[in-house]
Amino acid sequence: MLLLYIIGIRVYTLLIRIFSLFNPKAKLFINGRKNVYTQIVQQINPKEKHIWFHFASLGEFEQGRPVLEKLKELYPAKKIVVTFFSPSGYEIRKNYALADVFYLPIDTAANAKRFIASINPEMAIFTKYEFWHFYFKELKDRNIPLYVISGIFRENQAFFKWYGGFYRNILKAVSYFFVQNEESKKLLHSIGLTNVTINGDTRFDRVFESAQNPKQLPIIEAFIGQSPTLICGSTWPEDEKLLAGLPSKYPDWKFIIAPHEIHESHIESIEKQFSAGSLRFSALSSGNQTPNASHQTLIVDNIGMLSALYQYGKVAYVGGGFGTGIHNTLEAAAFGLPVIFGPKYDKFQEAKDLIALGAAKSISSIDELSYAFEDFAENTNAAHEARNYVINKKGATDEIISMITKADRA
Incomplete structure (x- = not known):
């Protein structure tokens, strides 16, 4: 199985190199590691x-960030190294002030030895997932504690299959698992791993903290005025096709779209669908345009503003639910916004919880979208439930920090 793993890593790298000839993200993946x-x-x-x-990427960074920043606050002299697998994380956070930031070299025996020797870690902390055989083995061989925080496991993963012995051995290198739910704990126990506690999801701490002191955006304030606003975050084309039908139906509302991909062809596609009264954020920020009453839709053509945008909304739509899965619903919920998303949310416990509380709805058509939108536009209780859900779930960071620092002192 190890041989197959090595071959798989090499094939993956080869494919990324081929894609890098015409795919910007793949090019960043390769060039960033050179x-x-x-x-x-x-x-x-x-x-x-x-x-x-x-x-792994930007989402996991935001998830683990509360633990990182709390450790830095407690031990300001300690030096921190951050690595990313994906360009979408590295390119946005490469200048993060509290750490030295790098791409993680591909998982090979030589890279693992060289990288770990180069950064000399006293401990390693991985967030949610990504389990690399050679890196984990090298950490174990050097007796360096390895923690997985906000971990989440599912029955269909290879670790829990009859053929998963190789993958189970990777997990045995982990010193301690801090998991999100009871299912994950039971699954780890089923393969003999008892070094685990349920501590919840550190994302709740992050989004709650962000909502307490959000960055003010005067351009957004000028655009929306006194109008109720739907914030559409991390949208994909399938989402935008449905959302394009709303502005004409609800002329008193403003619509802000922050798409997941901001390349020119995608922005142009959104402009065509929202042709009546749409404009780009870049046009406002550069002074080339000023908002007026005819502008109903604002397209945010940059990365990094979304979490602050939610403070200006009354309802949120979160994209990805017509693809591989929805994006971050908690950022919106932390501001008390009820959330609408597509049908593919089964892997996201927070989405299920918010639906059960009446603070979220899943939709599959324009009619369902309109119904959900109208319901949340009038439902003040949904906003209350969304905010309280985040408040009641925070606290994982302090538990994790307490256990890590206690182990470090032992």
Whole structure:
């Protein structure tokens, strides 16, 4: 099985190299790793101990960020290294002030030895998922504690199948699992891993904290005026096709669309669908246009504003539910916004919880979207339930920090 794993890693890398010839993200993935060891030598003193945080992408960074920042607050002299697998995380957070940030080299035996020797971690913290055989093995061989925080496991994963012995051995390198729910704990127990506690999801701490002191956006305030507003976050084309039918039906509302992809062809596609009264955020921020009463839809053509946008909304639509799965609903819920999303939400416990509380609805058609939108436009209790859900679920960070620091002192 190890041989198949090695072959799989090599094939994956080869495919990314091929895609990099015409795909911008794949190109960043390859080019960003070309000089990673040169960057490490320039930024890292291997004689000093570091805390290593690894994140798959931007979402996992925001999820693990409360733990990182709390550790830095408690131990300001400790140096932190952050790695990303995906360009969507690295490119946005490469200048993060509290850590030295790098792409994670591909998981090979040589890379694992060289990378871990270069950053000299006193502990490693992985958020939610990504389990790399050679990195985990090297950490175990060096007796470096490895923690998985906000972990979540499902029965259909290879770890829990009859053929999953190789993958189960990867998990045995983990010093402790901090998981989100009872199902994950039971699944780990079923394969003999008892070094686990249920601590919840650190995303609740992150979104609650962000909602307490959001960045003010005067351009957004000028655009919406006194109008109730639907914030559409991380949308994809399938979402936008449905959303395009709303402005003409609800002329008293404003609509702000922050798409998941902001390349020019996608922005142009949104403009065509929302042709009546739409404009780009970049046009407002540059002063090329000023909002007026005829502008009903604002297209946010940049990355990084979404979490602050929700403070200006009355209802939220979160995209991805017609693809592989919905994006972050908790950012909206933290501001007391009831949430609408597509049908593919089964892997997201928070979505199920919000639906059960009456603070979210799943839709599959324009008629269902209109019904959900109208209901939430008048339903003040839904906003209350959304906000309270986040408040009641926060606290995972303090529990994790307490256990990690206690183990570190032992």
